[in-house]
Amino acid sequence: MKILFWGTPAYAVPSLEALLAAGHSVVGVVSQPDRRRGRGKELQPSAVKARALEFGLPVFTPERIRREPELQARLGALGPDASVVVAFGQILPPEVLVQPPLGCWNAHGSLLPRWRGAAPIQWCLLEGDRETGVGIMAMEAGLDTGPVLLERSLAIGPLENARQLGQRLAMLSAELLVEALPRIEAAGTGPEAERLARLGVRPQGAAGLSVARLLTKADAVIDWSSAAVAIHRRVMGLYPNAHTSWRGKRLKLLASEPLVAEFEGIKLEGIKLGGAIPGTVLAIEPGVGLVVASGAGPLLVREAQQEGRAPALGQALIQQLGAGPGDRFGSAAGLLDGANPA
Secondary structure, eight states: OEEEEEEOSGGGHHHHHHHHHTTOEEEEEEOOOOEEETTTTEEEOOHHHHHHHHTTOOEEOOSOGGGOHHHHHHHHHTOOSEEEEESOSSOOOHHHHTSSTTOEEEEESSSTTTTEESOHHHHHHHTTOSEEEEEEEEOOSSTTOSOEEEEEEEEOOTTOOHHHHHHHHHHHHHHHHHHHHHHHHHHOSSOHHHHHHHHTOBOOOSTTOOEEOOOOGGGGBOOTTSBHHHHHHHHHHTTTOOEEEETTEEEEEEEEEEOSTTSOSOOOTTOOOTTOOTTBEEEEETTTEEEEEOSBSEEEEEEEEETTSOOEETHHHHHHHTOOTTOBOOOTTSOOOSOOOO
8 A cells, every 4th residue: 555654753653664564655754843852952853754764755844734735735646545644743634634545544542532632641641541552543623533443452550651651552553553554455445434334443432531631841740749649640651751859959750659558569668657748758768769758648769860860760869869768859839949847
């Protein structure tokens, strides 16, 4: 099949590679424009663009595809049989959706209609979902509202972060796309309703519908008055960006574990909350990390990264922070500096 591929982050790269390995002809790749990244703020291509150029594929980088009719026409002139979208980052306009005779198909990183929207991986972790998956969905004008052709689930590990889960979902997306495209080709062309009926797609219902809204900088700030389980979910779901303050500097929390009965993890003996203010260090566990009070239950901080320093794990973190019982991490507003309270 001739495929027009739409994708931007590293998450989409395995799908592009899998389509090529399966023998499909990628007639073009559409990705987000180069952005300034890193300390030097130099323009850098997206992960998909960089990989596509390595394959010698033509790449297009619209700022807003819906506002660029000339580019829409150029993409249609490439003659793709189908468009495949994996984490592109823009909504495709109706003029683009109707171009390929075999339709536009999206590999979406959630079990639809659970977590429609821009950040399904992060939100399934933030909300404590026990499973997620990938759906191959026929695209339509609504946001992730199209019928589902293929879907496969996977269990979420209790200590799994967004990067780890994203890597597994990226591979699953690639696998399902390779499985789906021969079926899409075999169903043939014709009116959309007839094509989809031949494919036996599953319409989405409203039951279980959630919207994975875009995350903001405020979402990444740790609120120590929250329960330990909620803080842990934030650390895992927003990896590697959830942060607090420590002695006047930002501290990113990279790995944690709530020490509560309903969470089947490490069990440390002798920890007492004793009415400690949330954010207070309760204990130092040699070689493991710091136990910190929250609004409900203690949280074990295993790995963190101080501003301007490399990530530190276990004993290295303990030594780097130089913390002791009674020290405090910053509040949600970042007003506490980590010093012992007077």
